[in-house]
Amino acid sequence: MSKEEKKVNRRDFLFTASYTIGAVGLGAVVWPLVHQMNPDKAQQALATTEVDVSQVEPGNSITVLWRGKPVFLKRRTQDEIAEARAVSLTDLPDPQKDEERVKEGKDEWLVMLGVCTHLGCVPLKDKGDYNGWFCPCHGSHYDVSGRIRKGPAPTNMEIPKYEFVDNNTIKIG
Amino acid sequence: MSDHEYIPKSKAGKWLNDRLPLLTLGAHLTDYPTPKNLNYWWTFGGILTFCLLTQIITGIVLAMHYVAHADLAFASVEHIMRDVNYGWLIRYIHSNGASMFFLAVYIHIFRSLFYGSYKSPREVIWIIGLLIYLLMMAAAFMGYVLPWGQMSFWGATVITNLFSAIPLIGESITTWLWGAYSVDNPTLNRFFSLHYLIPFLILGLVVLHIWALHVPGNNNPVGIDIKKPSKDTVPFHPYITIKDAFALLMFMIIFAGFVFFSPNVLGHSDNYIPANPLVTPAHIVPEWYLLPFYAILRSVPDKLGGVILMFGAIFILFVLPWLDTSKVRSAVFRPIYRQFYWIFVLDVLMLGYMGAMPAEGIYLVLARVGTIYYFAHFIIVMPVVGLLEKTDPIPMSISEPVLTGSADPALARKDNEKI
Amino acid sequence: MKRFNIKSLLFIAIFLLASSAKLYSAGGESEPLKVDWSFKGINGKFDRASLQRGFQVYKEVCSSCHSMQYLSYRNLGEPGGPEFSEQEVKAIAASVEITDGPDDQGEMFTRPGRPADKFKNPYPNVKASIAANGGAYPPDMSVLVKARPGGSNYIYSVLVGYEDPPAGVTLDDGVYYNKYMIGNKIKMSSPLSDDIVEYSDGTQATVDQMAKDVTTFLSWSAEPELEERHRTGVKVIIYLILLTTLVYLSMKKIWSRIDTEV
Numbered sequence: 001m002s003k004e005e006k007k008v009n010r011r012d013f014l015f016t017a018s019y020t021i022g023a024v025g026l027g028a029v030v031w032p033l034v035h036q037m038n039p040d041k042a043q044q045a046l047a048t049t050e051v052d053v054s055q056v057e058p059g060n061s062i063t064v065l066w067r068g069k070p071v072f073l074k075r076r077t078q079d080e081i082a083e084a085r086a087v088s089l090t091d092l093p094d095p096q097k098d099e100e101r102v103k104e105g106k107d108e109w110l111v112m113l114g115v116c117t118h119l120g121c122v123p124l125k126d127k128g129d130y131n132g133w134f135c136p137c138h139g140s141h142y143d144v145s146g147r148i149r150k151g152p153a154p155t156n157m158e159i160p161k162y163e164f165v166d167n168n169t170i171k172i173g
Numbered sequence: 174m175s176d177h178e179y180i181p182k183s184k185a186g187k188w189l190n191d192r193l194p195l196l197t198l199g200a201h202l203t204d205y206p207t208p209k210n211l212n213y214w215w216t217f218g219g220i221l222t223f224c225l226l227t228q229i230i231t232g233i234v235l236a237m238h239y240v241a242h243a244d245l246a247f248a249s250v251e252h253i254m255r256d257v258n259y260g261w262l263i264r265y266i267h268s269n270g271a272s273m274f275f276l277a278v279y280i281h282i283f284r285s286l287f288y289g290s291y292k293s294p295r296e297v298i299w300i301i302g303l304l305i306y307l308l309m310m311a312a313a314f315m316g317y318v319l320p321w322g323q324m325s326f327w328g329a330t331v332i333t334n335l336f337s338a339i340p341l342i343g344e345s346i347t348t349w350l351w352g353a354y355s356v357d358n359p360t361l362n363r364f365f366s367l368h369y370l371i372p373f374l375i376l377g378l379v380v381l382h383i384w385a386l387h388v389p390g391n392n393n394p395v396g397i398d399i400k401k402p403s404k405d406t407v408p409f410h411p412y413i414t415i416k417d418a419f420a421l422l423m424f425m426i427i428f429a430g431f432v433f434f435s436p437n438v439l440g441h442s443d444n445y446i447p448a449n450p451l452v453t454p455a456h457i458v459p460e461w462y463l464l465p466f467y468a469i470l471r472s473v474p475d476k477l478g479g480v481i482l483m484f485g486a487i488f489i490l491f492v493l494p495w496l497d498t499s500k501v502r503s504a505v506f507r508p509i510y511r512q513f514y515w516i517f518v519l520d521v522l523m524l525g526y527m528g529a530m531p532a533e534g535i536y537l538v539l540a541r542v543g544t545i546y547y548f549a550h551f552i553i554v555m556p557v558v559g560l561l562e563k564t565d566p567i568p569m570s571i572s573e574p575v576l577t578g579s580a581d582p583a584l585a586r587k588d589n590e591k592i
Numbered sequence: 593m594k595r596f597n598i599k600s601l602l603f604i605a606i607f608l609l610a611s612s613a614k615l616y617s618a619g620g621e622s623e624p625l626k627v628d629w630s631f632k633g634i635n636g637k638f639d640r641a642s643l644q645r646g647f648q649v650y651k652e653v654c655s656s657c658h659s660m661q662y663l664s665y666r667n668l669g670e671p672g673g674p675e676f677s678e679q680e681v682k683a684i685a686a687s688v689e690i691t692d693g694p695d696d697q698g699e700m701f702t703r704p705g706r707p708a709d710k711f712k713n714p715y716p717n718v719k720a721s722i723a724a725n726g727g728a729y730p731p732d733m734s735v736l737v738k739a740r741p742g743g744s745n746y747i748y749s750v751l752v753g754y755e756d757p758p759a760g761v762t763l764d765d766g767v768y769y770n771k772y773m774i775g776n777k778i779k780m781s782s783p784l785s786d787d788i789v790e791y792s793d794g795t796q797a798t799v800d801q802m803a804k805d806v807t808t809f810l811s812w813s814a815e816p817e818l819e820e821r822h823r824t825g826v827k828v829i830i831y832l833i834l835l836t837t838l839v840y841l842s843m844k845k846i847w848s849r850i851d852t853e854v
Contacts, residue, residue: 014841014845017838018839025835035258036259036260036263037237040256041258041670045707262821407850412846415839418839419843429825430825430829432825442738442739442741445814519605
């Protein structure tokens with residue numbers, strides 16, 4: 001390689017190195033500016049909530065606010081569970097077995113986001129043609145397992161991540 | 174400017190350029206002939222652009238989380254510092270960025286004062302620059318109010334109360350500014366709105382500032398007019414872009430030093446006390462970059478007089494191109510003016526120091542001396558020295574002293590200062 | 593040469609300016625004592641054990657009057673702070689009764705605290721706190737260390753600075769003399785006395801030890817991001833120095849072109 005060529009190579013390397021290192025820095029600067037819009041630590045702290053369900057009788061339900069949305073916690077009677085399990089999957093617009101929507105050994109408890117999967121209204125409890133919930137906005141009917149049966153909603157009401165901390169406490173999120 | 178027609182290389186480029194000449198603009202900026210002897214004092218324009226963009230970007234991000242209500246503002250800033258992802262970083266960049274912005278603008282202004290960059294034909298560039306400076310001070314003042322600490326509140330009270338000194342309409346103007354009968358929530362809300370607005374006004378003025386500059390081209394340390402392009406100039410890219418990048422990186426190291434290791438040293442601890450209208454701090458002081466004007470304000474026993482002199486101290490700068498009678502631009506060749514320049518720098522620093530001290534005793538005396546000298550510099554020194562001074566001989570071109578081995582060592586030294 | 597003298601005068605002026613930042617003081621109070629805090633300096637870090645002890649002092653001595661409204665209980669477990677375990681944080685939060693509500697009857701109720709809750713205020717509002725403290729407001733301490741000139745040194749000095757007033761100084765009822773307090777007078781009696789707290793880690797709870805620990809805790813509370821800020825700062829400055837060097841060399845390379853042309 002001639003001296004001139006060697007010089008050009010060294011110069012290109014220097015410029016390439018400068019640009020590359022500079023680009024890395026630029027990326028490092030952009031990340032905080034983007035990440036600051038993600039949920040902050042206070043939001044994340046409220047990301048889980050523990051609910052005391054010891055006062056809920058079979059057949060009743062309570063509603064709590066979690067991540068800004070309502071969560072229905074219904075304690076079903078044995079009859080209601082049987083009713084849910086008797087439904088044939090072919091009758092369901094969004095086929096799903098009742099067993100898949102509850103925790104093993106805790107079949108009484110239905111924990112789901114109280115948000116209609118059509119356009120986001122909050123369905124009313126103990127209403128509708130299927131002994132479950134009815135959404136007044138556009139007429140979606142949900143059954144006793146929170147599954148859509150009739151109406152414009154495409155899917156069953158969403159089951160969030162939850163677990164039983166003990167027999168009386170459910171941790172959502 | 175007579176640029177030869179720029180022809181874009183690609184068809185897409187030509188299509189766009191025919192409809193909006195962005196590529197022609199780009200070529201103009203890239204090829205823009207710049208004096209090759211510019212020293213590092215000329216890098217601060219680029220640094221200031223970086224500062225403005227930094228403040229705008231961090232400011233917009235902060236505005237996503239800040240709440241402009243008297244009951245919530247202080248808490249919202251703490252929320253940013255503690256909970257928002259990288260909130261502490263963005264906040265400290267913004268607060269220290271304001272100081273760095275003013276550090277750069279003062280160096281930039283004092284460069285112009287030394288090298289005569291305000292003189293014909295660059296008067297309009299100078300005036301637009303002063304308008305930018307005024308808007309910077311307004312934006313900084315209002316920005317400081319937003320955290321709603323003790324200094325925020327009381328600094329706002331002191332400065333807005335100044336308007337009541339105006340005869341007849343003063344009280345009404347002050348109430349109108351406040352939107353209430355004292356600095357209160359309405360004041361905070363409108364300051365937030367205006368604080369968000371002003372940087373974009375500054376951005377517009379910066380475009381005009383650079384446009385006006387590109388007509389005659391840059392001044393240079395020797396202060397002589399040069400032909401462009403010629404052997405006295407270099408294309409802006411890559412020569413000046415790389416030099417500006419180097420200077421900017423050095424500036425950023427200092428900036429980072431403050432942000433990461435001493436983020437509150439330039440501020441005042443009282444501003445971490447939530448605003449209390451019933452308790453006045455022992456010493457109300459503005460941020461450091463406003464101190465010289467604060468000293469001038471307080472050196473006059475009469476309220477209206479103080480206000481007039483304080484604004485006068487800025488407005489006198491507007492007429493500087495006409496106060497300076499010298500036919501020679503650069504202080505490099507003005508041995509008498511040079512002395513007065515450095516005395517003026519000392520005077521401004523002293524005024525700044527006095528602004529931080531209570532307005533009593535020796536501090537008040539010195540503030541008054543400093544104020545009188547400040548005005549004397551513009552009203553007496555500039556015209557008189559310009560007329561009477563015997564200037565050093567100036568070179569014919571920038572390259573000439575190097576090529577012809579000019580006798581004046583001072584010239585040769587300044588020329589070699591390019592890197 | 594005249595120019596030389598004036599310029600050097602300028603540099604002397606700047607030097608004096610920079611070093612005299614704290615020339616002015618209000619009155620007779622003494623300069624704060626200087627402590628070699630572990631969190632000062634470029635590589636400063638908080639002493640975890642001291643933070644935990646300091647929290648204990650806050651909880652047992654100060655929290656009955658002083659709020660820390662910008663802290664949440666979960667902060668006690670987050671990195672860079674006392675770093676209590678998740679269980680300990682839950683227990684600390686649960687030991688406090690937090691007002692919540694309204695419930696479905698429209699009534700406010702109390703419940704045990706949760707990590708997400710903010711530190712409980714000892715008083716329902718500022719006026720109640722002033723009324724309960726002889727007309728003086730015990731300031732919220734979340735950012736107190738940043739709110740006082742002298743910062744950590746000042747807070748520590750005030751805590752250990754109680755003494756009898758010098759001759760000729762009379763104090764009103766409920767006012768105490770402090771060597772380091774701005775103005776020398778403070779409406780809080782000396783809050784610390786030897787062994788007023790029994791440290792769970794067995795450290796001897798002298799006034800000096802407690803003052804250092806609680807000041808460390810308050811310093812963390814004012815600047816919980818300090819350790820991350822220092823770590824990031826070191827990386828940023830090293831990066832900038834690296835990039836500056838590369839750009840400097842590039843600049844030299846580019847500018848060498850015109851020298852050869854001329």
